[in-house]
Amino acid sequence: MTSDLSNVRALTFDVFGTVVDWRSSVSAEVAAFLKRHGVEADAGMFTDRWRREGYAGGMRLVRDGELPFQTADQLHLRMLKILLEELSIEAEEAEVEELNRAWHRLHPWIDSPGGLQRLRSRFVVSTLSNGNVDLLVNMARFGGLPWDCVLSAQITGAFKPEPQCYQRAAELLGCQSHEVMMVAAHQGDLLAAAETGMRTAFVPRPDEAGPNFPVDLTPDPSFDIVATDFHDMAAQLDC
């Protein structure tokens, strides 16, 4: 561990894509749903749009003041209804709600539970996600993710990448910003965290995006750590 990082006491993790494989998990539930309704459509593309337009796009609308602050569940449900309407699928409200909760049942990357456990031996490990608290709690129980603490935009009152989200998280963890390291597979998240004084660990997940929207994973040279997975990160941090 470089001396530069010796003050780090807590790690805050992006979750969707960094800790769990949302695309495969949700696509599988979407495919089953479409089949049940006799609809031929690309479950991967459905999932990509659900995430890009519903979640990421929805949070942008919230940040721009075009939608009131709402949970990830609510943003997901809003987009799901749009997608179902486009495909002319009429489903019972309960079935739609159940599909929407696919985002509570995301499978961890294979190194996540064990890697987090190793990192936890030395650091406080917390989520810092735009997902709502109960979604993150259910996902942790589903995937065996040993969080010390579940922090979320729903708690900080601001979505990432707004600076208040990172600043409030550090405060709740009883830390100065430079004592917290943000961990993410997404460079924008890390650059925003660094702006508030946090340390950064980039853990690229080449299998996250799928074929439709490839992402450049060349690391920004400013990151404190670049790791291939959480075990590699633990090794670099002497855990």
Add this chain to the structure above:
Amino acid sequence: MTSDLSNVRALTFDVFGTVVDWRSSVSAEVAAFLKRHGVEADAGMFTDRWRREGYAGGMRLVRDGELPFQTADQLHLRMLKILLEELSIEAEEAEVEELNRAWHRLHPWIDSPGGLQRLRSRFVVSTLSNGNVDLLVNMARFGGLPWDCVLSAQITGAFKPEPQCYQRAAELLGCQSHEVMMVAAHQGDLLAAAETGMRTAFVPRPDEAGPNFPVDLTPDPSFDIVATDFHDMAAQLDC
């Protein structure tokens, strides 16, 4: 389990006194501190006043608007300085801060880690404490408390027994109030939770209070469950 409780999905726990034995834990650190400074004083009474006047009394001052909202750590530190001044003890700031953090190192009651693990097999288990988040996280790591989620007045923005504290906790857990059961050794906490629609479990802890301020532990007849410890509670809830 009575049919009445079949909708309960999450348990929220008071922590100081209900899950951990604050008095013995803190008294031991106070006694060592006093001895180091050559002061003869009753460590148990020091601890009782620290808690009653500093924590409980401090929160009352916050609720009454006489102090701004602040963390349990800050309220503890404020009172600790008063107590040290009364005893004419002059200590380094770092030593005072370290003693103040005795509240992060509280030993669980013997049934707490195992009982919580049993309850967790069936319910989401969360703190709902007036302690600050990092205090609760450190305490959980110190005592091996397997929380799914750490909720606190610092997150809900209101101290118990204000109704907003319970209501916001239920919301963050994605539950209606009647789907959440408050668990506490303190009847006032439970009665306030019940006012917001929560279910209640009373787990009296006869060894909490110590000899100076005895408490009547005769249960209010309104509680949904009365249990001798968390294992008994788990058994009553078929865990």
